[in-house]
Amino acid sequence: MNGAGRLPAAARAIATGDRRALARTISGIENGDPAVVPVVRALYPRTGRATVVGLTGPLGVGKSSVLNVLVAHLREAGRTVGVVAVDPSSPFSGGSVLGDRIRFERAAEDTGVYFRSMASRGEEGGIAAATRQVVRLLDAAGFEVVLVETVGSGQVDLAIRDVATTRVVVLVPHLGDEVQTLKAGLFEIADVFCVNKSDLPGADLARKDLAELVSLGGARHGWSPRIVLTSALARTGVPELWEAVEAHEKFLDASGARAEEDRRRLAREIVGIVRDRVGRDAMARLEKDPELRRLLDRVASRQLDPYAAADRLYAQRARRARQR
Numbered sequence: 001m002n003g004a005g006r007l008p009a010a011a012r013a014i015a016t017g018d019r020r021a022l023a024r025t026i027s028g029i030e031n032g033d034p035a036v037v038p039v040v041r042a043l044y045p046r047t048g049r050a051t052v053v054g055l056t057g058p059l060g061v062g063k064s065s066v067l068n069v070l071v072a073h074l075r076e077a078g079r080t081v082g083v084v085a086v087d088p089s090s091p092f093s094g095g096s097v098l099g100d101r102i103r104f105e106r107a108a109e110d111t112g113v114y115f116r117s118m119a120s121r122g123e124e125g126g127i128a129a130a131t132r133q134v135v136r137l138l139d140a141a142g143f144e145v146v147l148v149e150t151v152g153s154g155q156v157d158l159a160i161r162d163v164a165t166t167r168v169v170v171l172v173p174h175l176g177d178e179v180q181t182l183k184a185g186l187f188e189i190a191d192v193f194c195v196n197k198s199d200l201p202g203a204d205l206a207r208k209d210l211a212e213l214v215s216l217g218g219a220r221h222g223w224s225p226r227i228v229l230t231s232a233l234a235r236t237g238v239p240e241l242w243e244a245v246e247a248h249e250k251f252l253d254a255s256g257a258r259a260e261e262d263r264r265r266l267a268r269e270i271v272g273i274v275r276d277r278v279g280r281d282a283m284a285r286l287e288k289d290p291e292l293r294r295l296l297d298r299v300a301s302r303q304l305d306p307y308a309a310a311d312r313l314y315a316q317r318a319r320r321a322r323q324r
């Protein structure tokens with residue numbers, strides 16, 4: 001592990017609880033500022049301690065309300081909480097449409113909870129590319145629990161798999177047709193089902209429908225998703241929801257699944273970083289390299305198809321790599 005004296009100043013500040021340094025570094029991550037990369041890299045050995053929980057589900061199911069009461073429950077239990085809320089992006093500015101997050105209730109003087117709203121910036125699955133790094137910063141800053149709320153776009157955000165160790169899919173009563181439509185995605189990521197607005201009629205039926213789907217889907221890696229009824233309005237079911245999350249976290253440790261899933265997530269992350277770098281390099285070369293401009297012209301004139309052009313570009317890159 002890096003010694004505190006060898007950490008960059010901003011990294012030392014974050015590790016010692018400086019919220020301003022944390023906010024500035026998060027902004028740098030969102031904006032793609034290369035100056036924050038040494039900070040993120042230096043803090044990486046200090047990560048891996050927080051419980052990272054993702055909340056996802058269709059629009060209108062009350063994810064933010066569940067988030068509010070869950071934060072309150074964790075704070076009452078003395079747990080420090082970092083929150084990353086990924087909001088839809090403005091198609092014009094790229095910024096977060098719900099940036100101020102008025103609906104998130106928190107006491108300004110409570111230093112045990114830190115909230116950050118981020119724009120999805122068009123990322124597939126509603127998860128901003130920077131979310132993973134921001135979660136790590138909150139982890140390194142000492143928050144015991146990090147909650148990540150996804151956009152919710154009429155479908156379950158499958159990309160939350162690459163961020164959270166426990167995924168909570170939030171639904172509401174009378175979503176029978178939607179549940180059938182979402183079934184494959186639900187069982188691909190759901191560790192816990194949360195039927196919110198359980199004070200409404202149909203909550204028990206929704207739980208029964210989900211229980212049937214869980215029984216048909218079987219256990220994933222030995223874990224059968226828990227089903228919990230909550231009402232953010234009545235503030236009921238929240239302790240049970242957190243108990244279900246903790247049960248899954250204990251299962252990950254006891255079964256050895258945590259290490260296996262971490263390796264899969266890291267593999268996808270590494271490949272994604274390489275893919276992004278290669279893509280940016282290829283785009284720059286297509287715009288500047290005369291030979292590649294001619295290749296692009298041939299595709300534009302329908303003399304060559306994009307797959308063949310990509311094969312040639314890849315082969316050229318491989319040749320250059322071998323010559324180095």
